Amino acid sequence: MKITKASVSITSPGRNFVTLKIETDEGIYGLGDGTLNGRELAVAAYLTEHVAPCLIGRDPFQTEDIWQYLYRGAYWRRGPVSMSAIAAVDVALWDIKGKALNTPVYNLLGGRSRDGVLVYAHANGADIDKALDDVARHIDLGYLAVRAQSGIPGLASTYGVPKGGQPYEPAEKGLPKESLWSTEKYLRHVPKLFAKLRDQCGEEVHLLHDCHHRLTPIEAARLGKDLEPYRLFWLEDPTPAELQENFRLIRQHTTTPLAVGEVFNSIWDAQDLIRSQWIDYIRMSIVHAGGLTHMKKVADFAALYNVRTGCHGATDLSPVTMAAALHFGLAVHNFGIQEHMPHTTETDAVFPHHYSFKGGYMHPGDAPGLGVDLDEALAAKYPYQRAYLPINRKLDGTLFDW
Numbered sequence: 001m002k003i004t005k006a007s008v009s010i011t012s013p014g015r016n017f018v019t020l021k022i023e024t025d026e027g028i029y030g031l032g033d034g035t036l037n038g039r040e041l042a043v044a045a046y047l048t049e050h051v052a053p054c055l056i057g058r059d060p061f062q063t064e065d066i067w068q069y070l071y072r073g074a075y076w077r078r079g080p081v082s083m084s085a086i087a088a089v090d091v092a093l094w095d096i097k098g099k100a101l102n103t104p105v106y107n108l109l110g111g112r113s114r115d116g117v118l119v120y121a122h123a124n125g126a127d128i129d130k131a132l133d134d135v136a137r138h139i140d141l142g143y144l145a146v147r148a149q150s151g152i153p154g155l156a157s158t159y160g161v162p163k164g165g166q167p168y169e170p171a172e173k174g175l176p177k178e179s180l181w182s183t184e185k186y187l188r189h190v191p192k193l194f195a196k197l198r199d200q201c202g203e204e205v206h207l208l209h210d211c212h213h214r215l216t217p218i219e220a221a222r223l224g225k226d227l228e229p230y231r232l233f234w235l236e237d238p239t240p241a242e243l244q245e246n247f248r249l250i251r252q253h254t255t256t257p258l259a260v261g262e263v264f265n266s267i268w269d270a271q272d273l274i275r276s277q278w279i280d281y282i283r284m285s286i287v288h289a290g291g292l293t294h295m296k297k298v299a300d301f302a303a304l305y306n307v308r309t310g311c312h313g314a315t316d317l318s319p320v321t322m323a324a325a326l327h328f329g330l331a332v333h334n335f336g337i338q339e340h341m342p343h344t345t346e347t348d349a350v351f352p353h354h355y356s357f358k359g360g361y362m363h364p365g366d367a368p369g370l371g372v373d374l375d376e377a378l379a380a381k382y383p384y385q386r387a388y389l390p391i392n393r394k395l396d397g398t399l400f401d402w
Ligand code: EZ4
Pocket: 037, 170, 210, 212, 262, 312, 313, 314, 315, 316, 339, 389
């Protein structure tokens, strides 16, 4: 089999998605996601101008060699744009391989290690009472694990809490919006939210929280300690992790489990975090970290150190990535949990898929390949719209982490 064509499409059924379609001389094609929130056209150009011409004529079964060709062959290594482009190619090739062998991708990754993939939902509210109601609503929908975020008294807006009861979607059209942040107000508020939540939910429900990289290590250590009585499943992105040693300090102070990695692109971003056992869950996503080929290596390395997977799964990761993550989560032994934010109905219509949710678990379905398609005629009705993630400043105007 030979690759005959590789083409990129950008569609915006509620938000932007970059999709790579790789076609072959046997009529089988595969899909890969290359969406990088707020920087979509950079990946699209990288694929169209620099990657697609090199793929023509290659054997799509050679996933390892093509991965190395694109990674080592570029000379320039890592980075979100390159690694998302490599992921788009890699996932499309696994899709082709599954279709050609008439088997779901999970069978190519080791087969089923479990019956279903535990997922967590996003719940949020403008204040604690509204957040409590939204957590209860998600438990009623069948979720066994729920991430909770709430508005903070004295701050006009914060990460994870939409305005006007809309589903949360961080990217907004137009130039980046700016919001104001106070760590002090946040640290006072979050333990109150989880005290009430644990009381309302009982012991069984898994509760999670995302700090979104807004604390220093010592602040994160204190929050982890304050939250210990409420037994979180994890505290996510407590602090930025360019300096991986940040987590050593947090780890020394708290038994609250720690998760990080949604902005990582490669195993090298997490090497010390994993080897030193400073984290419990590695959150890299298949789309931003080089595809299934690289993520399988990440999971296998993490398994040596008792670290489990907890892949990023926000709505800016397309249904193609969701499908890939579910095949991966069904197969890898050290799977932990998968994030699940449902896409809009428009997005689901553009990407018809076989994955499903039942009783707190998702399943990728048993269709050959990934089990997800692209309705190109429908996709063409939603042209690209420039959108950005917000900017965050401290109350005195200092630019801060969003
Ligand atoms: O801010 O996907 O855990 N989920 C998250 C997401 C991220 C967005 C960034 O594009 O932190 O909401």
